[in-house]
Amino acid sequence: MPFTLSxxxxxxxxxxxDGTGRGPLVASALVAGTMAPDAVYFADSLLPGAMRLGExxxxxxxxxxxxxxxxxxxxxxxxxxxxxxxALLPARRQARAYALLGPRTPGxxxxxxxLVCGYLSAALGSATHVVWDAFTHQGRWGVRALPFLxxxxxxxxxGYSLAQYGSSAVALLVLAAFWRSAARRPPAAGPPPGVPVxxxxxxxxxxxxxxxxxxxxxxxxxxxxxxxxxxPLTPLDLVPTSLFGAGAGLAVALPxxxxxxxxxxxxxxxxxxxxGTPPCAPESEPERVPAQxxxxxxxxxxxxxxxx
Numbered sequence: 379m380p381f382t383l384s385x386x387x388x389x390x391x392x393x394x395x396d397g398t399g400r401g402p403l404v405a406s407a408l409v410a411g412t413m414a415p416d417a418v419y420f421a422d423s424l425l426p427g428a429m430r431l432g433e434x435x436x437x438x439x440x441x442x443x444x445x446x447x448x449x450x451x452x453x454x455x456x457x458x459x460x461x462x463x464x465a466l467l468p469a470r471r472q473a474r475a476y477a478l479l480g481p482r483t484p485g486x487x488x489x490x491x492x493l494v495c496g497y498l499s500a501a502l503g504s505a506t507h508v509v510w511d512a513f514t515h516q517g518r519w520g521v522r523a524l525p526f527l528x529x530x531x532x533x534x535x536x537g538y539s540l541a542q543y544g545s546s547a548v549a550l551l552v553l554a555a556f557w558r559s560a561a562r563r564p565p566a567a568g569p570p571p572g573v574p575v576x577x578x579x580x581x582x583x584x585x586x587x588x589x590x591x592x593x594x595x596x597x598x599x600x601x602x603x604x605x606x607x608x609x610p611l612t613p614l615d616l617v618p619t620s621l622f623g624a625g626a627g628l629a630v631a632l633p634x635x636x637x638x639x640x641x642x643x644x645x646x647x648x649x650x651x652x653x654g655t656p657p658c659a660p661e662s663e664p665e666r667v668p669a670q671x672x673x674x675x676x677x678x679x680x681x682x683x684x685x686x
Contacts, residue, residue, distance in 0.1 A: 381621065382419075384549035385412040387556075388506035392499075395560045397478040399499065407496040408454035411503025413447040415511070417452070419618075423599055423626035436511055436518075441504045446483050449500035455633065462636040465574040466581055476570035514542035539614065574639045584639075588631040595627025596620040 392403045399405040405676050417433040422429040434440045435448075454457050460479065464472050512520030513527065521527045530537040576584070603619050604611060611619065 382416040384546040387549035404499040407499035408450040408503045411500035414449040420625040445504035446500045459636040462639040590632040591627040592624040596623040600622025
């Protein structure tokens with residue numbers, strides 16, 4: 379698929395509009411599972427040769443083993459970068475994003491039931507990816523089962539390529555529609571707790587640096603392909619190659635950005651979020667009431683001995 383993110387659309391039937399999983403499904407594991415089989419393609423930028431594992435990750439044994447492991451790594455990565463990612467949003471949009479993507483039960487320890495449900499959710503998400511790709515990639519069992527996907531051509535493109543790019547684009551539209559519907563839900567009052575606070579200048583600097591690393595990753599991947607490939611890059615090769623490189627750059631940039639933000643930027647406490655004040659705000663001094671003749675203070679003074 380040219381857009382690995384498109385695979386998340388297959389998980390939407392298992393998700394509610396509030397971002398939780400239906401029934402025993404664990405939303406984060408389900409979503410991570412839909413993208414896990416392609417993780418080795420992104421990793422190939424940093425670990426040359428990792429792409430060869432794609433045959434395993436797009437098979438049934440991979441669905442039940444290595445894909446679940448990689449989905450777990452993706453979930454841990456998400457938990458690490460989630461708060462700092464919220465900080466990149468404008469303040470007025472943070473609450474809505476937090477309502478959909480924020481933690482549901484902070485501080486809850488993993489249980490055996492949660493681990494089992496997480497495993498099954500990741501495996502299910504991974505299975506949707508493998509089945510989808512089977513009908514959109516040359517030589518896969520789905521294309522062999524439906525020969526017209528290979529024999530039919532439009533403008534020189536085989537049917538499986540048309541299915542690949544067409545379904546990927548449609549899936550992105552479906553994801554956008556889901557986000558739009560979910561974002562209509564009223565967010566909690568006040569700014570979300572635990573989200574680092576960045577100045578506008580720091581926010582734009584972070585976005586620029588992350589974007590720059592994505593561009594570097596895309597250029598590096600395309601240049602490496604051109605150096606080792608015996609055939610020139612075609613547009614159909616350029617799109618996934620550059621996206622895998624950009625994704626690798628993003629995978630490097632986000633954890634580093636999150637580490638810097640967690641170390642240096644203050645985060646709102648639950649109390650800060652509840653009252654809508656910035657973190658580490660100085661406490662205001664109590665209003666001083668001048669004493670009246672006779673040494674008595676006004677009865678309107680809060681906490682006066684008369685009031686007690």
